Amino acid sequence: MNMLVFSGSYVALAVKTGIMTGILSLTEGIAVGRTFASINNYNVDGNKEMMAIGVMNMAGSCASCYVTTGSFSRSAVNYSAGCRTAVSNIVMASAVLVTLLFLMPLFHYTPNVILSAIIITAVAGLIDVRGAAKLWKVDKLDFCACVAAFLGVLLVSVQVGLSIAVGISLFKILLQVTRPNTVVMGLVPGTQSYRSMAQYREAVRVPPFLVVGVESAIYFANSTYLVERIMRYLREEEERAAKANLCGVRCIVLDMSAVTAIDTSGLDALAEMKRVLDKRGIDLVLANPVGSVTERMYNSVVGETFGSDRIFFSVAEAVAAAPYKAQP
Structure with missing residues (x-):
């Protein structure tokens, strides 16, 4: 250990190159494994592949080997030759060793295009x-x-x-x-179901309600975008209602059935949006939040902000419980 040198002008370059090479080697090895796994209908465990590649390179580095991973071209050649088990690697390594020791003079004048043709023929089928x-x-x-x-x-x-x-x-x-997906939802005639109006053409709006569906978890990375998107829907709906001489939006129903998780930033964003809407005389209610989301809400100040009378099992229940009548 006292002969190892960890200082010098090339240490940073060596570390950076080593990390990048390791990541690419692991990615390539797993990609090759999954490619042939899909062809032969078997599964590849990425964790085991990572451990195997790591142990292989640690052992190889003791003998000054370069970084080794699953070769796409070599795997394609083996597959085309009918290899099925790891024993083929032992046979192949033995053949390469014998060739390097005794047969190299015979391959001295072999054109590279011939060797390339073997690989191209095997890879073309992939x-x-x-x-x-x-x-x-x-x-x-x-x-x-x-x-x-x-x-x-x-x-x-x-x-x-x-x-x-x-x-x-x-x-x-x-x-x-x-940029998670959000949709404006409408009532499907003859049912109590609210679905995306972009997907279900027959779905209709239910003034004075604006039903918005969020189809993603709410995190710090998207909470601001979601609030801006909902406020944009509100602005567009009010403009549409004004042109049609209809009543404006009095309640926003947020369908959270597809929201699988929410963090502190998401909770704060909901609370802030409710405060802004309260100043404008618009209610904000939540429909069908999943268990983990509901638990986090009640463990924070957001649960007190909304209260039990602003959280419902479904959009239809939220609309029916409103003090004003829906006008489809």
Whole structure:
């Protein structure tokens, strides 16, 4: 240990490169495993893969090996050759060792294009054009991540392709967290169900109520956006009512059946929005909050702010309990 050097001008670069290489190697190894797992209908445990890759590289570093992970091209060649178990790796390693020790002169004049053709032939069967087309129909960002990863691997390297795909995926996650989906809900005729008016064309508004559904957990990252979005719905509804000579909004019903969690910032945002609406003479009531959300509300000042008479089991119950009559 006294011969190890942890100082110098390249220590920071080595640490940064090591962390990035480790992350990319782990991502590549798990991605390769899950790709072939989906083809052969078996499951891959990401935790076990991480432990295996970590132990493998720790043991390899004792013999000055470079960072090792699951190779996509080598795995494709093995799969095309009919390999099914880990014994194939032992056979392959033995063959490589014999080749390096005794057969290298025979491969000296072998063109690289011949070796490349073996890999390309094996990998070509893994390209799923129909799967990419389905991604385009289902989720455009997933399709962009797929194409970016493909082009990055094809034109630059596996590391660059994976980095781009991971970056796009993280952007998608952040977008979903900070911009959760909210909908204006209406009453489906002949029922007591309130559904999204964008999804159910037959759903109708129920003046003087504005029913808004939140389809995400409420965190510090999206609480401000949700309040602004609800106030925007209120402004648009009042403008629509003014043009149609109808009564304005007197009550906002917040459907929280899809809100799976809420933090302190979310609770504070609800309390602040209620105070603002109270000054404008508009009630704010909550419908169908799940157990964990209700528990946090009553453990905070928000439970006192709303009270038991402002929290209902369903939107229909909230509308029926209002002191003013709904006018569909």
